[in-house]
Amino acid sequence: MEKIPVGTSTIKATAGKPAGFWTKLIRQRSLVYMSVPFLIWLFIFKYVPLWGWTIAFQDFKPAKGFLDQNWAGLKHFQFLFQDERFLRVLRNTLAMSVINLILGFVTAIGLALLLNEVRHIVYKRIVQTVSYLPHFISWVVAASLVQSTLSPDGTINQLLIWSGVIDKGNEILFLGIGEYFWGLFGAASVWKDVGWNTIVYLAAMTMIDPAQYEAAEIDGASRLQRIWYITLPGIKPVIIVLLIMQIGYLLEAGFEPQYLLGNGLNIDYSEVIDIFVLKYGIAQGNFSLSVAAGMFKTVVSFILLFGANNLAKRMGEARLF
Amino acid sequence: MPAATTTKKSIFRRNSSREDKIFDICNYTFLFVLMLITLYPFVNTLAVSLNQATDTIRGGITLMPRVFTLDNYAYIFREASIMHATMISVLRSVIGTLLTVFCSAMVAYTMSRQEYVLRKFVTLAFILTMYFNGGLIPNYLLIRELDMIGTFSVYIVPGLIGVFNLIIIRSFIDGLPESIIESARIDGAGEFTTFMRIILPLCVPVLATVALFTAVYQWNSWFDVFLYNSSYPKLSTLQYELQKILQNSNASMTSRTATDAFANAGNTAANTVTPVSIRATMTIVASVPIIMVYPFLQKYFVKGMMVGGVKG
Numbered sequence: 001m002e003k004i005p006v007g008t009s010t011i012k013a014t015a016g017k018p019a020g021f022w023t024k025l026i027r028q029r030s031l032v033y034m035s036v037p038f039l040i041w042l043f044i045f046k047y048v049p050l051w052g053w054t055i056a057f058q059d060f061k062p063a064k065g066f067l068d069q070n071w072a073g074l075k076h077f078q079f080l081f082q083d084e085r086f087l088r089v090l091r092n093t094l095a096m097s098v099i100n101l102i103l104g105f106v107t108a109i110g111l112a113l114l115l116n117e118v119r120h121i122v123y124k125r126i127v128q129t130v131s132y133l134p135h136f137i138s139w140v141v142a143a144s145l146v147q148s149t150l151s152p153d154g155t156i157n158q159l160l161i162w163s164g165v166i167d168k169g170n171e172i173l174f175l176g177i178g179e180y181f182w183g184l185f186g187a188a189s190v191w192k193d194v195g196w197n198t199i200v201y202l203a204a205m206t207m208i209d210p211a212q213y214e215a216a217e218i219d220g221a222s223r224l225q226r227i228w229y230i231t232l233p234g235i236k237p238v239i240i241v242l243l244i245m246q247i248g249y250l251l252e253a254g255f256e257p258q259y260l261l262g263n264g265l266n267i268d269y270s271e272v273i274d275i276f277v278l279k280y281g282i283a284q285g286n287f288s289l290s291v292a293a294g295m296f297k298t299v300v301s302f303i304l305l306f307g308a309n310n311l312a313k314r315m316g317e318a319r320l321f
Numbered sequence: 322m323p324a325a326t327t328t329k330k331s332i333f334r335r336n337s338s339r340e341d342k343i344f345d346i347c348n349y350t351f352l353f354v355l356m357l358i359t360l361y362p363f364v365n366t367l368a369v370s371l372n373q374a375t376d377t378i379r380g381g382i383t384l385m386p387r388v389f390t391l392d393n394y395a396y397i398f399r400e401a402s403i404m405h406a407t408m409i410s411v412l413r414s415v416i417g418t419l420l421t422v423f424c425s426a427m428v429a430y431t432m433s434r435q436e437y438v439l440r441k442f443v444t445l446a447f448i449l450t451m452y453f454n455g456g457l458i459p460n461y462l463l464i465r466e467l468d469m470i471g472t473f474s475v476y477i478v479p480g481l482i483g484v485f486n487l488i489i490i491r492s493f494i495d496g497l498p499e500s501i502i503e504s505a506r507i508d509g510a511g512e513f514t515t516f517m518r519i520i521l522p523l524c525v526p527v528l529a530t531v532a533l534f535t536a537v538y539q540w541n542s543w544f545d546v547f548l549y550n551s552s553y554p555k556l557s558t559l560q561y562e563l564q565k566i567l568q569n570s571n572a573s574m575t576s577r578t579a580t581d582a583f584a585n586a587g588n589t590a591a592n593t594v595t596p597v598s599i600r601a602t603m604t605i606v607a608s609v610p611i612i613m614v615y616p617f618l619q620k621y622f623v624k625g626m627m628v629g630g631v632k633g
Binding site: 028138262287 | 340341344345348349351352355356358359360361362363365366369380381383424427428430431432434436437438439443446447450452453454455456457458459460461462463467478479481482511512513516537540541542543544548560563564566567570571572597600601603604607608611612615616619623
């Protein structure tokens with residue numbers, strides 16, 4: 001009689017009681033070896049740089065140690081928002097990202113709708129493969145192509161001369177005219193990524209019930225009506241979620257295209273925050289101001305991204321119920 | 322009633338079929354034009370790179386070279402610096418891709434083990450970095466503190482693991498039947514053996530996606546070369562060499578006389594190369610490996626994009 005409860009209690013002690021954190025950790029040490037080195041890597045390369053944000057509140061001198069730096073408070077931030085150049089850079093960043101956002105969405109959805117209507121599978125494949133191509137080349141190569149296309153003896157000027165819009169000798173130096181830069185950037189971005197951006201929409205379109213199209217056809221809906229009343233509403237949830245997510249990247253107008261296509265003549269329109277950071281920081285050695293600009297960008301992006309993600313999640317749930 | 326509907330239907334059928342044809346013709350033509358616009362800059366640049374440099378100055382090269390020559394390519398590959406840069410580009414693409422794929426898969430595997438006590442912590446630590454980064458200057462100062470400036474490792478180590486890669490590999494592993502891992506356990510395999518022998522081979526499709534993304538990223542990178550290694554010509558890459566050429570022509574574009582002077586210099590000595598031809602040739606050399614590879618991996622990256630789009 002006495003032995004049985006003792007026996008059960010020992011069983012409980014060994015198997016029923018959850019093992020402590022450290023016991024488990026030791027038992028799972030091979031998993032620890034497989035992940036903890038990368039946690040250390042993550043800490044050094046992703047978390048330690050955050051410490052560098054303190055530079056924005058100092059008059060940073062690279063030669064001095066951390067404790068010897070002079071603290072400057074919010075001086076650099078105040079300077080930024082009075083600096084005409086920074087405000088211009090901010091305007092350029094916002095303008096280009098909005099242009100990119102709208103153009104990117106409209107063209108990608110448009111191309112996806114057209115591709116979805118192609119019944120000849122081989123032709124569809126060929127168009128898709130070609131349209132992905134520019135996404136895979138670097139911006140350096142893309143910028144080189146853009147530059148030669150827009151040069152005085154490039155394709156666009158040749159076309160304009162051929163069609164009689166301009167006379168020979170009056171070639172337009174497209175990249176030398178600041179006002180054109182946003183548009184050219186938008187066009188170049190569309191050229192590079194429109195095909196790639198159709199992937200998600202095309203995937204969403206395959207989820208639409210074919211019965212809907214059949215029913216619409218019987219009711220006499222035309223091709224355009226079917227696109228308008230079935231395909232487009234069918235991918236609406238995807239569009240909305242992607243749109244909200246994109247808002248999180250409002251201050252990420254890109255860096256490479258502007259840097260590679262920018263020059264002395266279009267600088268007032270081509271310079272974005274990242275270029276500002278690079279020029280002030282690395283080239284001129286004004287680390288504090290440049291970190292302040294970078295930090296401003298990251299913090300605003302963080303808020304936007306977090307808000308956008310939450311909103312997207314809530315919208316997603318609303319769709320489920 | 323039924324009779325009325327049939328007539329109505331047939332009327333619309335006839336209308337829609339004619340409409341259908343017009344729509345198809347317009348659509349196919351439009352897409353064809355779009356393909357032309359996408360491809361034309363490449364074809365044009367290829368034609369320029371295969372055309373005699375002095376002849377190119379006369380202008381008017383479109384789809385085909387006028388005076389065919391391989392001199393531009395010969396010139397480029399005679400340059401020791403370009404050959405070396407090509408080698409570094411290949412090295413960083415190969416080494417970077419192998420390391421990234423292996424390390425990402427390993428971390429993703431630990432993140433997929435439900436019983437792992439650090440699973441939530443590891444996942445959160447990685448996911449959080451999607452929302453912020455230290456920025457250019459702090460990263461630069463860190464690399465300088467770590468004495469990594471002027472080393473090859475600066476191309477590989479700082480960007481070793483991307484969160485996007487982790488997400489798509491983990492969601493692939495989560496889709497594998499749990500019984501596979503259990504049976505490996507019963508056979509006495511440890512975590513590392515299970516990972517190497519069971520998980521890695523099963524993950525080939527998703528790892529191919531990650532490998533493609535990484536290889537493209539590595540091959541296309543120039544900014545880290547510019548930022549960290551611009552004064553170490555031994556570590557220059559193809560993309561960075563092209564970027565320097567681009568920068569020069571950018572600078573000369575602001576005054577057209579400079580370009581003309583270049584052109585004249587080319588004219589006086591026959592068979593010499595010009596900046597325009599060099600740039601076209603470099604552009605082709607820097608993009609050809611990617612153009613050759615990506616169509617064959619299309620299946621993989623489209624799938625990867627969709628998984629990432631859904632889960633991310």
